[in-house]
Amino acid sequence: MGFYSPQEIANYTVLSGRKKANYNVLQSSVLGFEAGAFIALSYLLYIHVTANMPVAWGGFTTFIGAALFPLGLILTLLAGGELLTGNLLAVPLSRMENKVRSIQVLKNIIVITLSNFAGSLFVAYFFGHVVGLTENAYLLTTVTLAEHKLEASFLQAFLSGIGCNWLVASAVWLSYGAKDMAGKILGIWFPTMAFVAIGFQHVVANMFLIPAAIFADYFSWGAYFDNFVPVFLGNVVGGVLFVGGAYWLVYLKKDVALTDQEDQAAHVDVFSKSS
Template identity: 65%
Template sequence: MAFSKPEKIMEITVENGGKKTKYAPLQTMILGFEAGAFIALGYLLFIRVTAPLPVELQGLSSLIGASVFPIGLILTLLAGGELLTGNMMAVPLARFAKKVTTRQVALNWTLVTLSNFVGAVFVAYFFGHLTGLTETGPYMNQTIQIAQHKLEASFLQAFLSGIGCNWLVAAAVWLSYGAEDMAGKILGIWFPTMTFVAIGFQHVVANMFVIPAAIFAGQFSWIEYLHNFVPVFLGNAVGGVVFIAMAYYHSYKQKEDHLKGKAIVQPIMKSGSRY
């Protein structure tokens, strides 16, 4: 499986980050909806796989669930989608390289946040609530327990958890850009994503599914969800911007050659001058 060196991955990521800001708003919203739904479906799969496990296998439930969750990010990156956590790395990297403006970064994040939320809540309501996939038997208990655990975290805990999450998710996106074939991209995405899920870090888009799913089941409130959304969003932003985009930009950017393009100025001799 062929792959690119980090210096080349940075160039690819800068290019991709710039392209993301050039999409028409409707295109961004459609792709954002797809990504939000894909992540939600990955989380729904997590719940459906882990909830029925017998008590003696509960210790393995996190690992088992984490091993299937990455399907959401794989679909987003390979089939097509605009995911907030990935854009929190790629678009700022293009900004550091002066390919886009701060306004373009802010607009992209806003459109993708809104469309990711709509996609995730769509899955939570229509598949989780109306179809009953998160509101029957052990599945409902699992959904509520997961949401409760996330909502019980303090602001600082949720913020730090968000940093850890997007440090890994942004790394997964970085690796996928560096792989040159589909198998390599899947492997690059799979393991960092599986790691953040198994650890239990908080992902702002994944939470857009599981907490509303619990709300639709009659638990918790939208105000409680908002109290979780803010620190996780901020933590994910720091994880993507600082720990991947900024770190790798300053590590792998091309060093400026101060002599490149610098004209060599020769003294102008006047006619008849003597030295």
């Protein structure tokens, strides 16, 4: 199970960001819809598995749901999809390296946000509401989960969004670093499971969960928007600064970054001193 060095991952991420930024609107919209639906389906899986678990299980129930949720990001990264939180790592990093223009970054964020919302809303309405998969026996779980998201203050939601995309962008980074599918799945699974188990807020996951509760006549679109803004901004900061910006500064910024040869030499030197 091979893997790439952080320096190599950084270079690959720049190329990935440039590719994403150069998709046309139709390509981005289709892949964005797919990713939004994948995340929504993984949340639907979470709800269905955990809804009837004994209350006495407590946090173990959350862990089971969190262990299943990475399905959405696995499908997005391996089957094909454009997810806002992942793009907030790759596309801005490509901009930091002057491989794309700022207007391309803005266009990508807008198109992917809207298409992720469309995919999430499709699952929430047709599978959740029309079929009833987030209502009936699953309604209490859906509403309780949505309520926990909405009751956070602006600052709490913003900080939670940072924590979420710090982990999600790290999952994307690790997936880029693996050379085979098994390694990619493991790299995606651990950080994604962690953000869900902790309870951090993911803007695209909320695009499914909160509207699903709204379609069941709970909460309002105004309340959803009040949650969307801070979580979106937090996800931006988590992906762009805490992962993309940090690794750009270390591995890509020309007056700071080590070359591959220097990096390898440093590792050899440290090893020889410790022997």
